[in-house]
Amino acid sequence: MIEQQGCVIGVDGGTARIRVGPASGCPACDSGQGCGAGVFGRLLRRRPVELRLENGAGVEAGDAVFVGLPERLFLSLVARLYLLPLLAGLAGAALGHYLGTVADFSGARLDLAALAGGVTGVAVALGLTGRSNPARLRGAVTLLRRVEQHSGGACQPGEPRPGRY
Template sequence: MIEERGRVVGVEPGAVWVETLRQSTCSSCAANAGCGRGVLQRLGAGASRGQVRALCDLHLNMGDSVVLGLREDLLLKSALMFYLLPLLGLLSGALLAQCYGLSDSWLIVAGLAGFLAAWLLVRRHARRHLDDPASQPVVLRALITRAEGPA
């Protein structure tokens, strides 16, 4: 399971809205010191916040820190569907036009039509499974933050 930390920004029955911090992998790159993107990351310009709805059976409040979980197979299937299927549609449309001996301009149009058809299939599939609990992130656990008092 892929885990990500976040902060609860909204609560609804059976789910919470969690804000996560998106970061690039610049901190692990060997060229970090001389890279412009690495400098922007250190200044805070490379980080952005995203909100995600996660299923939850815990009693959480606004501001609580949580750990979200997403199954690896779900992430892999989604990535293949959203990136590979439109690419295959593009290539299939162009290949089909080439098999019929169409001109280059029609080849481009057929490739774009194949891309659009595959994109529409992906969009339809995503909308159909929007409320499917098996395809949503879940709150794995709440993080306990201890208030530091006088020592």
């Protein structure tokens, strides 16, 4: 289970509204010495996401909580959103290069044919990925548990409280 910490911002009947904030990378990435995820995180500046989840843990507004996503679903999404477009772009570039060679292109024209094939492959893959069924994602994220409050105090209902897993 992939876990992310969030903050309960409200409880309505049997559901809890949870705000999950942007996650930072590991300390090495954040300092610019790791794999680079921290650099991309700073560039993209994700906004917090609000989730409505079943309140099976009996949480209240202001509680820090963990929400989870199954690894299998996470890996499936990564493959569809990253691996498929990457492979389609490479295949499209190879096809564009091949067709450019058949058409007797050389130099910059051959490179442009490969580029056009790669861009077309990525566009087709992203178009197919965007038509997936969002209903299968409903219920995938679950409220796991309340966070043990070692440092005292609950999180603020407006913002997720940073913490360690």
